[in-house]
Amino acid sequence: MPTPPAIIALQERFTGTLLLPDDAGYEEARRPWNLAVEQRPEAVATPADVEDLRALLTAARESGVRIAIQPGGHGALDSLRGAVLVRMGAFDALEIDVESGTAKIGAGVRWGSVVEALEGTGWVAPAGTSPVVSVAGYTLGGGHSWFSRTAGLGSDNLRAAWVLRTDGTHERVDDDVDPDLMWALRGAGGLVGVVTALEIDLISAPAVWGANLTFDVADAPAVVRAVRDLAASAPPTLNVFLDSMRMPDAPQLPEQIRGRSFLTVQALSTDGPQEELIDTVRRAGEVRSDVTGPTSPAALAAASGEPTDPTPGGGASMALSVLDDATIDALLEFRELPEQWPIMGIGIRMLGGALDAPRRQGLASLESVGWLLHALVPIIPGVPTAPGEASLVAFRELLAPNEAPQTVTTFLDPEQTLQNCGSADEIARLRDLRMRFDPDAVLHDGRLPR
DSSP states (O other): OOOOHHHHHHGGGOSSEEEOTTSTTHHHHHOOSBTTSOOOOSEEEEOSSHHHHHHHHHHHHHHTOEEEEOSSSTTOOSOOTTEEEEOOTTOOOEEEETTTTEEEEETTOBHHHHHHHHTTTTEEOOOOSOTTSBHHHHHHTOOOOTTHHHHOOTGGGEEEEEEEOTTSOEEEEETTTOHHHHHHHHHHGGGTOEEEEEEEEOEEOSBOEEEEEEEEGGGHHHHHHHHHHHTTTOOTTEEEEEEEEEOOOOTTSOTTTTTOEEEEEEEEESBSOOHHHHHHHHTTSOEEEEEEEEOOHHHHHHHSOOOOSOBOEEEEEEEESOOOHHHHHHHHHHHTOGGGTTOOEEEEEEOOGGGGSOSSOOSOOOTTOOEEEEEEEEOOTTSOSHHHHHHHHHHHHHHGGGBOSOOOGGGOOTTOOGGGTSOHHHHHHHHHHHHHHOTTOOBOOTTSOO
């Protein structure tokens, strides 16, 4: 469709950057973090301030286009035809209050900046594993972190938000001011308003301690069972991630991991050493590498190996109610099948703890969910994608019998909607709230079931 005249006219009075499809820089600006997703919006806007955002809302209403907020490029879903893509990089304020244990964070700030600002303060953030994910996109989508067993989802730590409503009103909102809006922001954020900043709780962590154990794949059955059994006795201060890696025989990889399979167990405590509990995992197999001691979120981020540049990729996630012996055996047998070579990594995250007792109401919830799994399939230029897609389908089918009733938005697969995150009554409530807060449907409907 041709660019609406109101959007074209907006360029002349826009303080920030507004790029149309024929403008230099549009091709780069439109790209999401996952380069496997092709999105071609009617324009890409980087507003300088709230007045720019208000002007965008007015032009969108006049033009019949929608506003799609994508702060840093993560969470891309579709082509965004008929929408203006909005980047929030100019909203970059970051204020840390170590006395109260809170932070005010602009919608364009990424987690790496927050983690760096908190280093050495005795506080940590409910941040994900990637330093380049935006705080706003992550938090408003639920967000599971290294510290979720200790402090709940990222959305559960959302105290307040500065929201530009579609009528142009910009205000600080909390549970006392508008509990319905806050409920929707905690899991389905962009559907009900444009968030320009957030106020979040920080997590007290005076003694962060970590353990990183690597095992040969032959020990995987016993090690995964040991981690599963640890969930029954682990305190909320202990957070555990498990990763099964199957590395391709690619010349660009270091020789020590090229063409090899191995299992890593990463544990993180906010309350000092947990050696006795971790020993139950150590004894489950022959430890090939054991790195244990004081650590910090900044050190974790530096050692994570998370990509910091956009790249194409595929994946599938599943929230499980239980991780029983039959499922463990089936998953590990599946893992080693020759035809499942496209899956490079399978991550398993222990849930429970604070996740079972959320402090604040919101759409996002992992209450009574036991485990969160994710399979990663890199997309390599020139290599057919069909085998990877088939492996991800098989991964989902394998785990389907134990699938939990809900997951969180940040772990939805591309084709999934918010129906996977809440009950029918909750989705109906969200639709009603969207009609109330955005009666003209100016905001993109994102993952709302169509």
